[in-house]
Structures are given as structure tokens and as C-alpha cells.
Amino acid sequence: MRILILSEAFPPETKSASTLFFELAESLVKRGHEVSVITRMPRYNVADGTDLSGIPAREKLSGVEVRRLRTPPLARTIPLIRGFEHFILGWIFFWGGLFSGRPDIILVYSPPLPLGVTGFWLGKIKRAPVVVNIQDLYPQTVIDLGLLKNKLLIDVSRRMEKFIYRKSDAITVHSSGNQEYVRSHGASGNLVEVVHNWVDIDEIKPSPRDNDFSRKHGLKEKFVISFAGVMGFAQGLEVVVGAAEILKGEKNIQFVLVGDGVKKGELEALAREKKLENVLFVPTQPLKIYPQILHASDLCLVTLRKDLATPVVPGKMLSIMAAGKPVVASMPLQGDAPKILAEFNCGLAARPDDPADLAAVIRKLYNDSSLRETMGKNGRHGAETAFSRENCVTIYEKIFNDALSRRK
Template identity: 30%
Template sequence: MKILTYGLNYAPELTGIGKYSSELCEWLAGRGHTVEVVTAHPYYPTWVLAEGYDNRSYQHEIRNQVKVRRCPLFLPRIVPTGKRGRIMSHASFAISSIPKLMASVRQLRPDILLAVTPSFLIAPAALAVSRMFGTPSWLHIQDFELDAAFELGMLEGNHLRRAAMSVESAILRQFDRVSTISPRMMDRLHAKGAPPKSTVKFRNWVDTDAISPADRRTRFREQLGLSDRHIVALYAGSIAAKQGIESLAEAAAELQAKVPEVVFVFCGGGASLKHLVKITAPLCNVRFLDLQPDERMRELLATADIHLIPQRAEVSDLMLPSKLAPILASGRPAVAMAYPGTQLATEIEGAGIAVPPSDRHALSEAISKLARDPGLRMRMGEQARALACARWRKETILNEFEARLIEVAGRGRKDD
């Protein structure tokens, strides 16, 4: 099967959508499929162009049997925290990628075109090109970015929202298949008008062999000047507005004197990193690490006694944190900011503690409770590992997705 993947993010980006898109494409290539990718030059989550790439031009490379076509995009000089910079960046890629997308379809003649959002701005081009060449189309939604943009105030206005949602709904109904990553997000997809017969739940995943429970006495503790007596509360991933990361800073300030053995470690980058560093500067119980490569991920996750999953209430069930599956696989408990009944709260049931996103005191109390009870941490960690193996195993999820791709591609060939 020949597969063309189209999306904004791809390896060597270490977090989020780029990580999952590249793992998917490399896995499919390893299964013997021909896989090509049209994507942007790598920049996420720091919004700084990765070393070795030239954002003034198109570039091609081969990464683990996958041909990758890189397209330029606008990168603001200052990491964008509002709407203007992000929209301009996403729009610039949507425009610059169209020639490469068309060239790839002409040359490869793919059996299926798989578009990955965000950014939803690429969806119209993906749909138009697939129709032009008679290629079956699949749209995979990692988060509902339009809903999130309005909920977070990055986009405003009732008329604009109605217009945007109307266009989104019309586009969703035109794809041969539309997938997303959780049951609640599937419900939203149907509410937006995507026909149930054309929708597929396609979870993110974790390699449960590569990420597994390990000794907490890691080199990271030594690097950070921490001993066995310290209880590490770890946040690892993108540091951006939708995470509500400032709540963790408030919890660190509250626990600094009450539970001094708890140390908050932030590992990542993103639009809110400088702000986070600034507001935690007076605190002695906060440490920072740069983003870590895949080969050190198991060790990083093992460093934690408690994992932290912040999330703003406004984006509940509009996305599911990509860090969740590795956290569960590491066999450590989590404290998640999620209301009861939301997808995130449901996913960590028995494997952590969910607290209301707006309740700073409840967040601090949950961290304190786990810090003071090693038996509880162990029991919840064991349940986390069991959930990862039951629900999030990479081979199971990707085998099922491959079968769905073959089914859709086969129908396209019959229609021809």
C-alpha cells in the first residue's frame, strides 16, 4: 500500500503530534508499505527552527524508510502566546505545502491520503487534492483546535464561531474517514456532523516494552541535585496555554513549606516556558530540564514519584494529553486536573487522582497525599501499568489502524 501523510508536525520534534505522526509512518514503513510525508520544517514546541533545516526553502530527507518533504512556514520572532502568530504560522504552511502535496500525489499515486490535524487549515487542501486525483481521504484529529481557540479566547465572536463551525462541519462530512483519539472526542465528532459510519476511534499509544517501570534513582536526580528522600512531581511535555501550567507553579508555592521533600520538575519547552521560569524563580522546590530524546524517556519518567497532568477546564474533552500513555506505562501514579466524568478523569481512574482544574488547594492536597503514602503510590502505579498494557499498547492499536487503512484504500481501488 502507498500512503501519503500530510500534517504540520513530524520528527525530529520530540513531543505531541509530531512524535505520534512519525512513529505511525515509520511503523507502517517497517510493515512494508511505501510511506511519504508532506510536513513543515521542525520547530515545535520551542517555536525555533531545528538545527540543520533551512526555512527559506523546500527540503527532502529520508527518515527511517520514510520520504519526508519539508515545506517552509512563518515562525514569529517571539514565541506566540496569542492568536495572530499561530494563525499566520499555520496558514503559511497550508499555503506553502500545496505545491508539494500535489507533486507528491502525482508522483506517488497513493492508495490513501492521511491528513493529521492540527492544523485544521490543511484539511481543505487535503480534501481538494484527494478529490482531484481520486484518492481516498482520511482526516485524523488530535485535538479540536477551533473549539479550543474559542474557549481559550484566542478567537472571539459568536458570528465568527458559527461560521467556523459550519465550515468545519461541512469539511468533516466530505472525508472518506475521520478519526480521533478518545470516546468523548468521538462524541464531539458526531455532534459536528461527521457520519458515524465514517468515523474511527484511533487512540494514541505507547510502546510498553520501551517504556516500563524502572528504578527511581536515575541520573536525572543526580543532575538536579536530588536524593532518594526527595519526592519528584514531574511535568514533561509542551508548556503552553492549554495546559494551565501556572496551576502547578501555585501548587509548588503552597507545598514549599508544607511538604518540603516534594520537588517539582518541569521538562519541556513552549510558549509559556519563560513565564513559568519567571513565576517560579523565588521557589527552591522547582527544577527545570530541557526536552529529552526518546532514548532517555524511560529514565526520565522513572525519575518521577508522581506525574502531573495539568489541563485547563475550557479544553476538557477537546483533546487528550499525549503524555498520558507514557505516564501510565511508566508505572507511576498521576495527579490530573480534570472534572469527574471527563475523558482524562476516566482514563486515570484507579491510577491517580483527578482534581478540579480550578481548585489549586485540591491539587496541592492530592500531591501531598501521594507524597506521604508510598503504599498508595505503589498500588496506583501498578494499576497505571496495567491500564497502559490493556488500552494503550502500540502494536495492538497500530495493527487495527493498518487494517482500517487497507480497507479504505481497497474500496477506493474498487471505485476506480
């Protein structure tokens, strides 16, 4: 079948959204489908040293036709302007999709929320079913984080959210908690399906700690606690800096924070203010280096702020599991991610925004190599049995075929 994907992020951006949908598109091509992607020119979360001026507007990646559209360079650090950019993005993607070929099915990655509306209208015009993949529950997420307070904008966003839930031919979410939320906010129950975010278990697997990344940054003799990903509002990485301050007496422990984001500058300033020599900031790395970061680590972090009440399973957690490393989570304990940690016994969760509790969890694992080894093996087993890429792609194919059948 001919599949059109709308996604704000795509390689060479390194965030989880771009990796996830590139891998999905690549796998669908390998199974005989024609896949085209409309995305924007990359600006954020690219590997340090990437020459953005040389990124082509059109190219073929692993058989996937990629079209990149130019969008206005607005300030991403101001939430209101970032929201305005999302509306502009939806309009630009609409025109890009309007003059593309007729697909059999349209798949939309959300957020940003307006892309769901774009998908609906393109589906109407192209007479194609629309499947929306909801990764983050907007606007609830930004309301919880205090980034959206204007009552009018909240009302507009809520109406848009319900419109998307009611008008989509199918909706996919990555956890049962997200499924319950979407159903309770207007989606037809039988059209909302859980497709876990996946990990490429052949690309990311247990490997020795000694590698180019660990040698370059002098980590070989250290007990490494890493975070690799977006340093934004939702992650609440101040808790990691706070835990590092508590543990600074443990001279062998080294925190390594890899990536970029709107909060990175503040985090670096906070670490300097506290004179923390046990916190190392590393720029965003190429995707091929990401497994080395995990391999070089003894513990790997996933974090979310306590006021983020919506259920979230960070994609990086599955990569950590696949690498055979214990997960240390700092996030709301009632969420879906801590449930996965408990189900597979592959990590420990600390209370969110609580540096002392995070430090206590780290210290427990630091002092128990047997527990670390057991949790690492359990995580790898969980990745292999429940979160493999091929299983999830098969589910997507079924969802596409079901949506097409309902249109006949």
C-alpha cells in the same frame, strides 16, 4: 499500499504529535507499506542545543520518506498570527503534496484545521481516500480558551470544521467523547472510529529512579513530581506553581517542569515572584531522555485548564502509565482522561485550576507509598492491555483498507 501523511509536527520536534505519527509511519513501513510524510521545518519543541540549520529538507527516517517544507517564521505567542500561519501552512502543504507521487491513501493530522482541507483537495486530485486524525477539537478548543473571539473567524472556522467532517472518507479520534463531538458536528456516524493514542510499551517501561537525568539535576534524594511537555495556553500550568507554593514546607518535594512553550516565560517569572525553590525548570530534552524523566519521578502530572470543555486524553498520560508511575491530573473531571484513571485505578484527578485541590491530591499520594505502588502497577497493566502501539496500527490498517474498498 502507498500512504502519504500530512503532519505539522515530526521529529526532531519532541511534542506528542510528532512522536505519535513517526511511530505510526515507522510501524506501517515495517508492515510492508510505502510511507511518505510532508511536514514543515522544525522550529518549536526541539531539544535544547539542537542545530536546526543542519536539518535536511529530505531524508529517510526508519524507512519513512520525509519532506520538510519551509514556512514563514511568524510569532507563535500571538493567537491571531498563529491562526494565520495555519492557513499558510495548508497552502504550502497543498503545493508540496501536489508535486509528490500518487498515494493510495492520505492521512492528515489535525490540528491545524486547514490541513484537513488540504487533504481533501489533494485527495480529489490524486483520486485517493482521505483519513483525518482529529487530535484536538478546533475551533472549539481555542474558543473555550478565549483565544478566538472574532465572530467572523469563528464562523469561517466552524464552516471549515463541518466541511472536513463531511468530506473525509474516514475520521479517527482518540476517545469516545471526541467521537460523540465529531458525530454531532456533521460527520457520518459510521465513518468516525476511536483509535486510542498509543504508547510504545517496549520503549517506555518501569526502570530504576537513579539515572543520568536524576543525577544531573540532583533529584536522587527528592520526591519528584514532574511535568514534561508543551507549556502552552491549554495546559494551565499556573496551577502547578500554585500547588508548589502550598507545599513549599515539604522540603523533600521537588517539582520538575520540563519543556518549552508560549507560557514558559510567564511560569518562570511566577515561580521567581513567589520565591519557590521547589520548582525546577528544565529545557526540552531529546526524546531518548524522556523515559528517564518519568523513571526519575514519583508522581507525573497532566494538566488542562477548566475552560477547556472538549474531551482530551493527553498523550503523555499513556507514557506515564507505561512507565509504571501514578498519574496526577488537574483537568475537567467529566473528561475522558479522568475516566481512564478511574477505570484502571492508575492515578488521581484534582479539580482544574485549583492549586489547593491539586496540593491535597499530591499530599495524599506523598504520604501513601503503597497506593503509589499499586497505581503504578495498574497503569503499566492498562498500557499493555489497552494502549499498545501494535494494536492501534492494526486498527489503522483496517480503516485504510475499508476506505479504499468504499471507493471501488
